[in-house]
Ligand SMILES: O=C(CO)[C@H](O)[C@H](O)COP(=O)(O)O
C-alpha cells in the first residue's frame with residue numbers, strides 16, 4: 001500500500017505560495033491538502049474555489065480539498081471546475097451523508113469522509129465500499145498548529161481493521177498535529193496518507209524534511225501489524 005504525504009498549506013504565507021509549492025514538488029510530496037473553512041462548521045474561514053483555481057495553474061499536484069463547511073454539496077461543481085482531484089466532507093456536516101458521497105462521485109472526483117475526534121467509526125459501516133478516502137481528524141478541526149490527540153491512535157487502528165475486513169482500498173488519512181515525534185506511531189497504527197501542516201512549514205529545509213518523513217513512514221509501515229495483513233492479500 002503506498003504511503004502518501006500531503007502537505008497542508010493552511011499555515012503558509014499565501015504570498016509565498018509559488019515558492020513553497022516548488023519546494024514541496026522538489027521534496028516529492030504526493031498531493032496538496034487544501035483546508036476549506038466556512039466560519040460556520042468551524043469557527044474560522046480560509047479560502048474557496050478561486051484560490052484553488054489559482055493554485056491549479058502553478059502545480060500538477062493532485063489537489064485534495066478538505067471541506068470543513070456546512071452544506072458542502074453546494075460547492076462540489078465549483079471545486080471540480082477549479083481543478084480539485086478529491087473532496088472530503090465531514091460526516092458531522094452532512095444530514096444525508098450517503099447522498100452527499102454519491103454526489104461527489106457523480107462530479108467525477110475521489111470521495112472522502114472526515115470524522116471529528118468524537119465521531120465514532122460506525123457512521124461508516126454502510127458507506128465504506130463507496131469511499132476513496134477516510135480522514136481521521138487527530139485534532140478538532142478549525143486551525144493548524146494544534147496538538148495531536150493521542151487517543152486517536154486506537155481509532156486509526158480500528159479503522160484499518162475495518163478497511164482490511166471489508167477489502168476496501170480507501171486511503172486512511174490522518175490530519176492534525178502530525179510531526180516527527182508521532183509520524184511513526186500513526187503509520188504503525190494504520191494510517192497511509194499523512195497530512196502535515198505547520199510541522200513541515202516550520203522546517204528550515206522542507207525538501208529534506210519531506211524525504212525524512214517518507215523514510216520514517218515507510219519503515220514504520222514495514223514494521224507495522226497491518227503490513228502483513230495487506231501483503232497476505234496479495235496487495
Ligand atoms: O484540517 C486541518 C485543521 O482543521 C489541517 O489540515 C490540519 O490541522 C493541518 O495542520 P497541522 O499539521 O498544523 O495540524
Ligand SMILES: [Fe+2]
Pocket residue numbers: 008033034035066175195
Ligand atoms: Fe485538513
